[in-house]
Structure formats: structure tokens, C-alpha cells
Amino acid sequence: MNATHPHHPRPIRVAMLARAVFPLHGYGGIERHVYHLTKYLTRLGVEVTLYVQSPPDNAEQGDLQPHAIETLRYDYTSPLLAPNGVIGRQINFPIYSWRIGHRAARRVQHGDFDVVHSQGLCAFGYAVARNRITLLRSVPFVANPHGMEEFRTPDRRKWLAYAPFRWLYAYGHRQADRVIATDACTKDDIPHYLRVDPDRVVVIPSAIDVEECLAQVRSELRTALRFRFGLGSSDPILLSVGRLEPNKGFDILIAALARLRNELPPRWRWIVVGNGSARAALEQQAQAAGIAEHTLFVGRLNDEELHSLYEEIDLFVHPTRYEGSSLVTLEAMIHRRPVVASAIGGIPDKVFPGRNGLLVQPGDVDDLTAQLQAALATRDRWPAWGAESEKIVRSTFDWPIVAAQTLQLYRELLSFGISTSQPTRSE
Template sequence: MRIALVSEHASPLATLGGADAGGQNVHVAALARELAGHGHDVTVFTRRDSTTLPDEVAVEESGVRYLVRHVSAGPPDEVPKDDLWPHMSAFAAELALSLQDGPYDIVHSHFWMSGWATLRAVRGTRSLLGLPVVHTFHALGVVKRRHQGDADTSPPGRLEVERDIGLGVDRVIATATDEVRELEAQGIGADRCTVVPCGVDVRHFRPDVAPAAEPPRTATHRVLVLGRMVERKGIADAVTALQWLPDTELVIAGGPRADVLHLDPEASRLRGVAAEAGVAERVRFLGSVNHEDVPGVIRAADVVCSVPWYEPFGIVPVEAMACGRPVVGTAVGGLLDTVVPGVTGELVPPRDPRVLSGALRDLLADPGLRAAYGADGVRRARERFSWPQVAERTLQVYDEVIGLATPGRGREQGAVR
């Protein structure tokens, strides 16, 4: 099967840690690698954001190869993703020309602007009519608007465009059941959606990794918060909860490098929250952590705390589960699918530090329960969220969509491999 993945701002080649470089970049790169590992011809189309980038890059990893093609649209420089919308018509035009060089069997777009550009490219070109399109939103504008209000920097019209995408593509691949409910509320039927979660590399995130030695413990118990340092991640709630958890330290991993962390506004705000709660001496800031070191940081904690106000999917709880650590998370978005209360962790309401502290206290006081949750988490991560399984479920969607578009085609007939 010849597969085109379209990811306008999230390149699989990007260095992680920037404002717009994170989970989607990892998702697209891992999906491309796994699909190629299944024997398929995979090309990722992403926007050129540097004059030094070649038109095409061959990515080779462990004997698997896929291509990244850079589409010229807008200035060849880093542009915040919310400022890319005016350049999407140019992106669509260049994408249409590239897709005609195919032929491709299917196009899978990622994020709303990629979806718009892909539909414009495919539906607006006679030679591409009939090419199946599936789409993954990764985040919905309606949810962002609900929680951020006037602070939402999305371009005007995003909500209407997303609805048109949901109705225009052949299938939406949602990453969580909560996303399907949100789409249904916009008039996009559940029959147009298939849930395929984000994946985790269970070869990297595993329970036999040695716990990180740094930083050394300063308290009996350690709670870890891991991820981007932005307000909606709810890190301040975890800091506040610490005042009701004696002999417990909170380690915060993420954000800028440790040597420039003092310049970060959110880190400064969190230090103020810690001081006001009287727990400043028990809050440790690590700054950014190299990907290869993350499993060790997870293993060094007793409990991983993931308490965003909203979260389309949230990969940190799955990474923690794969490493054998229990999770206390908020009952929002994708965490409703990943964390099983009473089995792999606990779910609490968002923005409620008091209730959060109670859930953490119960787990920290019971090492046997933590071990049981950790063991069940490992099994769940491997059975439901490993990348080979996610890729296989994605291929099943591709086959179904291609079969509907062209009766008689499908992997079982060998026509699309």
C-alpha cells in the first residue's frame, strides 16, 4: 500500500521540546515507522520551516525506511502553528502536485489545517478524485475554546473548518472515545469515526529500566509530574496538593532546560504557588529531560500524577503504565480511556487539589496497591497501546475505507500492499 501522511506543522524530523513540537511529532514519526515496518511505502508531507532542508529526506531506522517531503508554503522558517492558516492554500496547492506524482492508495491527514489542505488538494484535483482520505484531529478547537476562552489563539473559523473536515473525509480516526462524543455534538456521526489510540514504545518504556539516580530523594515518597509546562496541564494543582502530603516530594520534569528554567514564566508562577502553599522546599524542577532518560525518571517515582484541565489523549499516563507505575489522573479526554480506576490508577476531577491529595495519599500509603496497579498498567499498555497494535488497527481502517471507495480491494485480496 502506498500511504501519504500529511502533518503540516508537526514534522517527524523536528527536535522535541519547542512550543509546537511534541506529541503529534512523535505520533506521526512512530506511525510512519510502523506502517513502513509492515511493508508499506510511506511518505510524510510536512511544511518546510528552514532554508537548509532538502526537498526529501529518507528516514532509516532499524532496517525500516520512510520518506519525509517538505512542502513549501509560507516563509521557510519556524512559524507558530496558529499563524500558519494563511499559508494553507499554498500548502494545499503544492500537496496536490506532490500527490499526483503518486499514485497513492490513501491519505491520512493530521491536525485540522492538514485536513483542510488535504481535502482541498484531493477534492479539487480531477486526477485525485476518489483518493480516500482519513483524518486524525489530535485536538479539537471546540474543546480548546471551551477551556481557554479569550486566551485561545486559534484562527477564526477553526470550529467550522473542523466540522467540514469531519463531514468531508472518508473516516475520522479519533484517539479517544471522548473525542467521538465531542464530534457527535457537532453533527459528525459516530459511524464516521473509529477510535485508534495513540501508541507508546513499549521497548523503550518498560518496567525493568533502572530508576534514575538524580535527583536523589529528599522525602520518603516521590510524585512525578511529566510534560510540557503550560497552565492547562494542571501542574499548579499538584503543587497545591502537596501541602496535604507530608514527607512527600514533587518532581516536575519538562519545560525548558534546567539552566534556563528560571527565565520561564510558568516555572516562576509554579514556584510562587509552591511558596504560597508552604511546600517550596519539597518541589524539585528538573527542566527538560532527554527522551532516553524519561523511563528512568518515571521509575524513580512512586506515583505519576497527570492532572490536566483537558487533554485530547495524553501519552504520559500510558508511558507511566508501561514503566509499571500507578497513575493518578484527571477524568478528562483521553485519560478516561487510558487510566482504569481501581486497576491501573485513579481518576479525580480536574482543578481539585484537595481530592487529588486524597487519591495520592491512599496510594502512597499502600505499596502493595501501587505494585498491583503498576503490574496491571504494564499489561494494559502492552495489550492496547503498543505501536505495532496501533499501526495494525490503523491499517484495518485504511483497508475498510479503501474497500468502500473501490469495491473488491483490500489487504485480503493483496491489492493494497
């Protein structure tokens, strides 16, 4: 696909506004999203200038190679508050978004960019500038709100504490020409939560890098992991991956497995990858439920370990109470694993009952127990489900495909003009 500007023979120039990017700032889902989007847009010929917070002194850039990187201080509260705690984040992120948005706006005014693309709350700062400066409205503005956890948290205290964030999110994204929903099944959440005009919502899925994921697998590491976790005689092996926090629903899975312990084969094993504040409570729950000897909490694994482990398991189980796009589900799928997962967030776009796995009502122990029973009763279908999982990822959720869809959106906005129904200054 040609990445030149439709009206001028030069590359499309994009200002990508984000707080963090892998590997400079961590390993989370949004960090990896920004990294892979930048990587594959660059491969398509787009000149991406990445705006992110200043990295730690010891940060590694890896093969991150945007056209340019602009950095800005993020943490304005240390050592008084944790920079990403509930209070610290509400101070730091709006200031950061304001400053980085206005910095990008100055360059847009000088004609340096053809498109501005924001990630998460970074929409806010640029939206303020765009609502004040008419010239900025002639340059397309694309915004991606991601999972919007501030709108979905079941924790009443967090929901109240995040009220300012919800306003900033809604304001920032209402100023955008197009807002990206990362899953077809959640696209209506954007008009619902953010009050964005539905005509401005486009679906471009989040993705994984298939080539990169499969390249992480090491045969010698698979052997080492089998020995390390005692998997040689285990059957079947269930795997869950995620932060050990209440919203991930691992307590629900423990309750379901406890109900099934007399029906499961005698050598079954459940491996849990991840760390978090709920780990001790989950370990105690597994002990009290009588399944501790079958359960293994292994903490965090690096990428090579995790992708090698995916090759050793039989069934991926993701009992989350709420979720964004669920990249770990895609990771399991590209390794040809069947999936039992909650019907929440973007998961129903990836897991299709009877085709590559089964869906569960989130937080429902009875339903999770029933669906695990159904999966175990149809174990002969797991290889076919796994093959279908791989096919789904390769056809829809691989980054080269998704980056090309993003570039096509840029080209449409530049070729046909941005939406004429621009927000007013009173919004």
C-alpha cells in the first residue's frame, strides 16, 4: 500500500501521541499496541513522530525505529505520590496530556504533520488546542480510547475517583474526526460512554505480531519449562495469564475447578502466569478448595518463556470479569490453543463457541463450571479448535493487516476531507 500523501508526493507524516511505548516504558498491552502500530506503519512508509514520556535512564529502545521521538516529563508528583496510583495518575496524566498535546499542536500549525493520532487520555490535551485553534481542524485527528477501564471498573471507590478522568476522556474523543473501536462487539461503547457521534466510530482491531510471537518459541526452553513446572505427566494442562487482581476472575475459576475436581483427570494441572495484589488470597483459596496440588502460580514470565509455555498447554482459560481487547487470548490462539473465556470486552470477536472454544458469562461460577465440563467432554475437538484459533488470528488480528487498515483510514481522511460536523467550542 502506498503511504504517500494523496495530494503530494511525500510520505504521510503522523504525530502519534502516547504516554508509554514498549520497550521504553514497560510491557503492558497499550505499550505494545503503540510499539507495533508505529513499527508497521513505518514499514508501510509512514513517517511517525512518537510523543511519549521521558524513558528511564536504563531503558532499551530495542528495534523501535520511528521517524522521530519527542519526550516529555510525566511524573509531577514523586516522591509524594505513586505516579500511577489513583490520585497520582489523575494529577500527572492530565498535565502530561495537556503539554504533549500543545507541543504537537505547535508543529501542526507549522505544517509538520498530516495526521494526529492519540492513544488513550492523550486525546485530551490536543483536543483542547484543536477546539481553540481553527487551523488545527484542517488536519485529521484520530483517537483510540482503548479499554476505558475508568468506565468499566466494578470497584465503586475507583469509579468515583475516576470521575474526572471520564470527563477528560469524553471531551478529548468528542473532538476527534474518527474514534477507533478496537473490537466490533464493543463499538457501541464509544457513543455510550464518550458520547461520540456513531458516524465517527470506526472499527480497527488491536492485534499481535504473529511473526514475533512464534519467533519467541525455543525448543530448549520448552524442555526446561516442562521440567521446571513438572509437566511431564500432567494431563490436561490449563493455562491462565494476567494480572492477579480481582477483575481477572481467577477466584471464579478456582471455585469452578473445585467443583470439577472429582470429574477432572487425576493428573490435571492449572498454571497461572502473572503477579498482583491478589496472589496470596488466590493461593489461600486454592488451598482451601482442595486444588492446591494441581495449581501452580509461576509469577511473571518473559516473552520467550511465555510463548514457549503456550506450546506446552492444552487449554487456555480466561475468566476475566471485564476486559479490553484481550491480547493474551490472541497469543494463546496463535499457538493453536482452544479457549474458554468470558464473553466480555473484545473477546466475543475472537472466540466463537463451537468453532475455536467456548464463551462464559463473566463472574458466573455456574456457567464457567458448565462450559469447562462441555470443553472436557469434547476434548477430541481441541485440535480443530486450535487450528481455527490460528486461522482467526492470521486473517484478522495480525499487525501487518491492522496497520494497513490504519493507513487506509489516514488516506481516506486526507483524500476525501475530514468530517464537516466538527465539534463546537461549547462542547
